[in-house]
Amino acid sequence: MARRAGPLTPVWPGLVLAALVALAVTAPLAALLARAGTAAPGPADWAALRFTLWQAVLSTLLSLICAIPLARALARRRFPGRDALVLLLGVPFVLPVIAGVLGLLAVFGRNGWINAGLAAVGLPALSPYGLQGILLAHLFFNLPLVTRMLLQGWQAIPAERLRMAESLALTPRARFAHIEGPMLRAVLPGAAVVVFTLCLSSFSVALILGGGPGATTLELAIYQAFRFDFAPDRAAVLGLLQLTLVGTAGLVALWLVPAAQAEASRGRVLRHWGGGRGFDAAIITIAALFLSAPLVAVLLRGAPGVVDLPPSVWRAAALSVTLSVVVAALVVIMAGGIALAALRFPLLEITALPGLALSPLVLGTGLFLLVYPRLSPEALALPATVLANTLAALPFALRLILPRLQQAVADHGRLAASLGLSRGIWFARILWPALRPAIGLAAGVAAALAMGDLGVIALFADADRATLPLQVMRLMGSYRSDAAAAAALVLVAISLTLFWACERVTRDA
């Protein structure tokens, strides 16, 4: 099919782009390998590896255990605000991590709401730092993701099958065994490996909530080796460890996750004839509070300070917006071009893999080794940030665009070819309308992720070149927590606006 529609879909731009991706990935990788040489990881490095794995396993288990009852409750209940809650589930994915963590600290931190409540009744305070803090933050960011995946699974169960189970009066146990069990078996492995992979390379969370011998991830160790010890050799060794780890998990993810992860539909609620109403209500209430409280906290603490923010914050905001628009444009161009070429050469889809395996910090380390000492790290900060964020968003974009493109070509390719449509008409009138929503969503995700990214920039930035997330972190570090909250609020507002604008403009009419 694709071959027959060949003349209408150019292949060479995609091949060139894929080659560029390959070059951008292999050159830093070669530099890492060369620098690491035969150096073996030390005890601290192995400890970081163990902790990275351990927290990722725990985070994944926690997310799955909490997401199953939540998704089940959302799938079977209709209540006022349900649509808003499902919408809220989409927020953490595009929420800048630093802003989310800041919100969590406002709720669970030393002077946060929870501890204020505990102190009022004379209970000891909870610490938001260390392993439990990292797990809490990972739960906040991943619970919504897993819940949405499971919700789709529940909503994809054919209505007739549910009615049949009902008309056969299946016991709750049999109902689970024959209806929900098979769905969970199909969806959970993919969800688990996605969360696991994300948690393996989570940097900002570990940077703020972790640290010390007991709670250092590989990503954080790379940052410290670079920033504090200036030990590029050790950074290279750690980088290779991280690459192996995440690369393996990423490969498994690519293999397990079904290609068409459409958006969770908000409309359909399964008709349900059972009890458990109180349990579902409790789960939904707790989840809604847990997911909204940090956002509300950022809003409440940040709003008063927005007008007094120093100019440096607004300069950083302008820089971040510029970077994220550039990244979004690059991602759309690259994903579009590679997807077109992938119609002919399906293997090209593996171009997405580096984005999954190569964390920004590993890539940054490699790039640094490549140019040092000819260029200063500061000179590298912006180009490396753009590159890292483009590569990171590319897999999402390809996953969104490629299936739609394949569908459009399969549906209309023959007809277009038989009508002898010109290439211009084929693109403008057939492909663009079919791909528009996917492209908008891809651009929105890329822009929001780039806006919130705190990876490469933290590695290289100097005093006068900061992105907004880095500026928030600096304000937090200098204990100006009100200004940090205000800057975080600006960051959240811009990220969500960028995402919303991209998604809105291109939505199906």
Place this chain on the structure above:
Amino acid sequence: MLDLRGVVLRYPDFTLTADWHLPQGAEVAIIGPSGAGKSTLLAAIAGFEDLSAGAILWQGRDITRLRPGLRPMAMLFQDNNLFPHLTAFDNVALGLAPSGRLSAAGRAQVTAALAQVGLEGFATRRPAQLSGGQQGRVAIARVLVQQRPLILLDEPFAALGPALRREMLGLVRHIAQDIGATLLLVTHDATEARALPLTVLVSEGQAAAPMATDALFADPPPALRAWLGQ
């Protein structure tokens, strides 16, 4: 006896009323233009739709508030009648024991039901390894072991060709007669409807009282005439 007393189903876009009863063992086709509410009527009798007003009685007992699984009926849908991950045997077994645990006598009963629909030796196959007609037979074997006095069919076997569909319907009727069950069949096929003695015409917001099919088709009212394209 199935008794629909002043049944009203009200939706934003349409309303359906029904007020009639059926003797035990009747065989009834439900026909009408698409969107008129044939399937909705059947779903309401099965308990999948709540009534806006009225009541449904079975043998004089009000079943309006009963959960679908507790109503005295077996139902077949257009598709998705079988669980894809279960064998033919296990799919049929669910009709006998909703918990999935069977006694030895139950196992024999399932085997006999499969034999009766002509599927001896297919017990261990999964739906994907069966043809469309064989899948239909498995679903019918389940109706057989359910032994419910009311059998509801919502355009079943829609994916099958006319000959196979006729064969399946014959098989279901045979089983219904065996257990003395009342049969309700939603269909958009005039030939299928004419094979059954009684017909309910659903149109313009009303499910009319069942009429003798021959008489109805001999002198069709305007709505039926339009549906038939006459």
